[in-house]
Amino acid sequence: QSVLTQPPSVSAAPGQKVTISCSGSSSNIGNNYVSWYHHVPGTAPKLLIYDNDERPSGIPDRFSGSKSGTSATLGITGLQTGDEADYYCGTWDSSLSAVVFGGGTKLTVL
């Protein structure tokens, strides 16, 4: 059972928009910054969003992040088949003194 809760899967058609939620508590998301990662098994994970809503250079603006209270959301617009992957949220948990990840969300582009 992950400390952060994500939906196991989401799906949408090419060109559409999808959002992935990440729910936590005051000891993690509520008082720390959230990051998001794109991961295709067998390859290195890639940082998509850091500090709740910042994109590293090279990440297209189709990807966005937001945070409200103890929840965070990753948004992806203009879906492409290449976006199919597992997506993870992560943050620091001040009570556990540990980095925590969500359980991951598998994105299917139909």
Place this chain on the structure above:
Amino acid sequence: QVQLVESGGGVVQPGRSLRLSCAASGFTFSRHGMHWVRQGPGKGLEWVAGIWYDESNIYYGDSVKGRFTISRDNSGKMLYLQMNSLRTEDTAVYSCARETSLHCTTTFCSDIHFDYWGQGILVTVSS
């Protein structure tokens, strides 16, 4: 360019030990916290351990606390994970990851995130 290359994985029997290494290049290693993250078969990402740039703070996940030890050699640009008393549930692909954080106190960073990852190395614990 930033590169992180893991080595030292393999097949080991339960109860035995293994040491993973991560060779870093393309950045000032001594300025970044470093971490180990693993992914077991059919599972999600699990954070294992992290070490500050100056070794002043070291943290472990509950599942490895007391069995694993993270360390680093800044002059050699190397990160290590000593894994003792291995269990079958430790079977996973282990990746090293570079941390970049700006919002830090003396004991933790509230904006911790991993901007570069290695490809990972497989560790199989089996009799």
